[in-house]
Amino acid sequence: MIIRRTLTLILLPLIHTLSAQHPATHPRLVSGVLDNGLHYYIYPTDMVKQQASYYLIQNAGSILETDKQQGLAHFLEHMAFNGTRHFPGKELLDYFEKHGASFGININAYTSFDETVYNLSGIPAHSDELIDQSLLTLYDWSTGLLLEEKEIDAERGVIVEEWRTRNTAGRRIYDAMLPILYNNTRYAHRTPIGSMEVVKNFSPEALRRFYRDWYRPDLQAVVVIGDIKPEEIAEKIKTRFSDIGVPEKAPERIFYPIPEHKETRYKMATDKEINQADISLVIRHPRQVAHPDLTQYLHREQLRELSLSMLNTRLDEMSKEKDCPFRSAYVYYGRLSPLTDQFGVRITPKPGRQQEAFKAVTDTYVIAEQHGFSLPETERAMTNMEAGFRIRAEKEDEMSHDKIEQRIQELYLYNTPFTSASVSLERFRELRKDVSNEEITEVLKQLFRKENRIILVTGVENENNLTEAEATQILHHSESHSWPAPEEDTLNTDLMEGITIVPGKITEETYLKNIDAYTFTLSNGWKVHYKFTDKNKGEVFFSAESDGGKSLYRPEDIPSANYSTVVAQASGVYRYSATDLNKLLAGKVARVALSVSETTEVITGYGMARDLETLFRLFYLQLNHPRFDREMYDQKIESLNDSYQKYYKKPRNVISDSLSLAVYDTGNPRFSLFDKNYIEAISFSRLQEIYHERFDALDRLEMFIIGDIEEETLKTLLEQYVASTPSSGRKEQWRDVSVPWKHKSLVRRIPVKMETPKSTVKMKFRNAAAYNFRNQTLIRYVADLLQLRLTNELREKQGGTYGASVSGSLSRRPSPALTLSVSFDCDPEKPEELIQIVNDEIDKIKSGNISDKELHKVISAYAKSVAQSKNYSHSAYTRMYTYIRDGYDLDSLHAAGGFPETVNKEEIKRFTRKFLNKQMKHYTLTFEP
Ligand SMILES: [Zn+2]
Structure with missing residues (x-):
């Protein structure tokens, strides 16, 4: 890869003349x-x-x-x-x-x-x-x-x-x-x-x-x-x-085959920095050449996808059960090389339980191979798959350039048909009509062939790792056993069964002319801001928040606050476990997530507009009928206990914790280190109390909802599921509980044990500033300028790093502050030299030493990202949110000739000087071997 760079988004987020077109190609290609x-x-x-x-x-x-x-x-x-x-x-x-x-x-x-x-x-x-x-x-x-x-x-x-x-x-x-x-x-x-x-x-x-x-x-x-x-x-x-010639003695482009083998092969590897075991069973298959008949080709692919998806559902459900020996497991099929495909089973076992985990997964596979799947299981899986194909067909015009390129690449390099999504949908509907359990078990049998098997174990030092003899014996036992058929599962019920809702009312409706949006005031005092957009067809998104959050709790409650929503969501909702919920929601796209942030409680939702009622039902249930499953809590605690003991094997974790210790001296009590005390502080009863305190009777909730939905439909659902939820009217305020950095300026070298010697440098600059659009734009420009400089100076000129990453931000709470961060890895001989260059470049920007060309580049990049974001529905959300929260309309600020386009060197100089003045706090930490 030429360069690795993280994307920082501001506002968000032939015609073949000789032969007839192959029926397997996309009509638009x-x-x-x-x-x-x-x-x-x-x-x-x-x-x-x-x-x-x-x-x-x-x-x-x-x-x-x-x-x-x-x-x-x-x-x-x-x-x-x-x-x-x-x-x-x-x-x-x-x-x-x-x-x-x-x-x-x-x-x-x-x-x-x-x-x-x-x-x-x-x-x-x-x-x-x-x-x-x-x-x-x-x-x-x-x-x-x-x-x-x-x-x-x-x-x-x-x-x-x-x-x-x-x-x-x-x-x-x-x-x-x-x-x-x-x-x-x-x-x-x-x-x-x-x-x-x-x-x-x-x-x-x-x-x-x-x-x-x-x-x-x-x-x-x-x-x-x-x-x-x-x-x-x-x-x-x-x-x-056309004028490029082919060299006369061009070497042959050879494709290297991977020879078959009868016996099962095994490899175990460990590393001092590995803290989690991993087991893979891979079975190689000769690459399946695309069937000349498109229908047969698609049916073969779809049948395999269906079979594996049902197995994956079983494995996922098992992983949520008490005493399951693995954390997660899944099966997959894909290409290994141009001539060879691979079928794989991948298992993340719980510590000390590798043998049991391997056995549980292979048994599950063999049981499915022997008996197939129940009718309800098959129906749900097919409903989900059909919904997926339908969405792809409806949103075919929204396929991203990179996704299209991947399909073309597959077509060019491997002759994989590139068909339109509507063809896939039609073919799947045909397949669905007469697919049999025998066909499915046949697919599973073929995939689990005896030849070309490889067992790969990533072991953990001092753990009872799965040996070759054990793995062979377990496989043999699973496959030679005649397993009884699993019990049928049925779940015939309705999500809202047993709940009677008394709908509320919309008491006031205001049209926000400037941004073409509406504000509805509900009878429980909540506000809902809504803007229609269909840039992403058929989609809907919302976020809802209320002030308070973790800021209202003492440090010892923070671990329970962090896990309150985690345990609740892992437990499912109302009468249904997470597994039951997945079954009930087959074919629907509707997801609701909750979190307790530093100063707010937040509920977000995403789904297809046709599933909007389901989305609101989940919102209602999550607030009014949350579920706390003791088993889920125990599982989370068990998993934390397993991981903390090996946490410091990874240099990355050592770095992040030593960074916090250095910046806050004895650490920040509100961000406790990941240790035994932290885990012990997560209390099952306390986390429920906190959840209820945060999400029962939310006061002054504000919801921002955008999407491909009509006003009238939305209003009916709001009265039914949102206005009907009680509000406390207690007017809660968030508090400023931030802990300042201990040092005004901290420069320190911190030793870290590692296998491959490298230095990691982390620099940060912070200062108070006004929260406004101007500062937001300027900090982005400064970060982008510095990024250009560092790519040029540290990477291209010095060859000192693969790449530095720079980011700049303006945060609003607890008090408005600007932050500029720089981080990079480098040769342990070089950090000081490179840090000096970073500081020099910052000084140059501060003194206004900026070329017109550079400035033009960062302004163009900004304008391009603004133009690009307008192609997506999310830009409507950002626009409405900033309009209501900050009082400015991004669209008019971004109009031609506005401030972002006309920023000059003098403004950047003045801004950087003020930002990096005497009140500024700063650290430069070098983590070295
Ligand atoms: Zn590279």
Whole structure:
């Protein structure tokens, strides 16, 4: 991967001319092949207006490397951003950043065993120039990388740091398992990150050769997805890419088979930093080639999905039962390599219970294989699946560019049919009519074949890990046993059975003209703000909050407060356990979640508009008839007790706790460390009291609801399920119980034990500030500016880190404050040098040393994200929420010529100086081996 970056959202969140189209392709897809063998795929969609995404799929990856080339496929991928024929140096990033795109978010790539994929995503497509430059970029990637020696040398350090950042315990275990998983084939020695010896020492010519050998049109596909005209794009592609020639002595693109084996193989691996065991049973299958008949193909896929989903439901239900030996378990089917598929069973056992867990899961599988599933189970699973297909069909126009690209990639690389969702829905409805239990058991039998089995155990040191002999014996016992059929389960009831509701009233209705929304005042005193939006068709979302939260409790009650909603929701609601609830809600999309935050209690809901009544019923039940199951509480406590003892094996946990200790000296009593005392403080009776205190008779609740729902429908349901809930009228206030950082300025080095030596640097700056739109915008600009600088200085110039991440925020409660955070991993020799650079860059911004180009880039990125967010329903929520809470209309603030567009250097300078003035608090902590 070229760069890892977390997304920070501000406001939210061919026509084949020669042959007839294969019936298995999506009607909207335009595709073709040029004479030189290059494939192209074009898919028009205006899901996001005036944007397009461009991809280059390279049918080559690390598997094609020789021993001496280990790591070059991935190295090459990095070089695509370090100089091409039409974009020398860093001009490529520079060009797209000027148009609001961000490195790591819009511009990225990844390398895998068998493919390398480059993307320019969400690029503005309103001008021919942008479309041409985007295609020119793909062209340069396909044939015009410069691969200059000085750029290669500068990138070596970045890749070593990428290796360091990724070299976690999980990664080391994976490496140890590879030879077994891939039966000692080439795959075992071709992890894309490669050999650091090769990375540090290869000659530029070796990289150029790999490029010449494998980057050629017969192994490439160009993909364009977005708000574009397919015919125009097809012409542009033909003009641009037709002149690329295929080298005469091009090596053959080999696909490496994984030989079969009869016996079951086993591998156990441990690592000092692993604190949770994990057991996998993998069974390899020759890759199923797509059936030429589309209906048969889809039925085969759907039947498998149905069978596995029922098994997964059983395993999930078991995991919620008392004394279940595993925390979670699931089965899956997918591709392992181009020629091989894998069926897998994955188990997370409870500590010390690996053998029991493995037995419970294999028994469950064999029982299903012998008896299939009951009629009600099958009906529920099919109802759920059909609902899923229906939603996909209804919302086909909303498929994201990346999702579409994945389907096209599967089509290009593996010939997997890319059909429209409505075809899948139709075929599923046919399948549903006459699917038999025998067909389902047959699928399960085929998947659980005896050959090619592999058992992979991630063990924990000093634990009784599952041995090869035990695993074989358990499997043998399960499979040779004749199991009795499980009992039929039936649940014929209604969610609201036995409840009589006396509806309330809407007593007042106000139209908010500025934002085209309504406020309803209910007879219980609550307020509901509603705005219609169908950017996401058929969806509905709400959040409801009331002041109070954890701020009203003493520190010793915090653990119980944290677990009050966790235990309640794991227990289900009213008369129904979580398992029963899943059964009752088959085919419906309606979810309600509760939480107690620092200063509020919050209820959020999401669902399909046609399930709105179910959504409100869940809201009503969760407030008026919560359920607290002692068993669920015991399970949570047991799981916490298991994990805290091994918690500090992970350097990440040591870092976060030592950070808190350093910043608050003896720790923050309101954020207690994860230890025995914390767990003991979670009381079953106290957490129920707190839940009732928070959610019974909420006073002054305000709900914000948006979605594809009509006003009249909403009003009826509000009176029935929301206005009918009692309110206390007690006018509760939240309190400021924040604990300040102990030090004004803290710079400290803290030792942490770890297997791969690396330093982790965490810096934070904080100061009081007014809560307003201006400050919100400016802190984002400062963070974005610093991000650009650090990518350039720390990564590109120093090769000192795989990437630094910067974030800036303005929080409202308890008192308004600005925060700027920087964190990165690096070579243990380098943190001081790099910290100095960060401080220097901050000082430069403070002194107004900002170029016009940089400023233009961050302003464009902001404008682009604003424009993009308007394609989604959530933007209506954000707009309504800020209008009511903060009193400003984001749409008018974001209008052309507004403040965010006209910010100048002087304003950023003044803002940064005021933010980082003498009152500012700051820490720089270096965690080192
Ligand atoms: Zn990378």
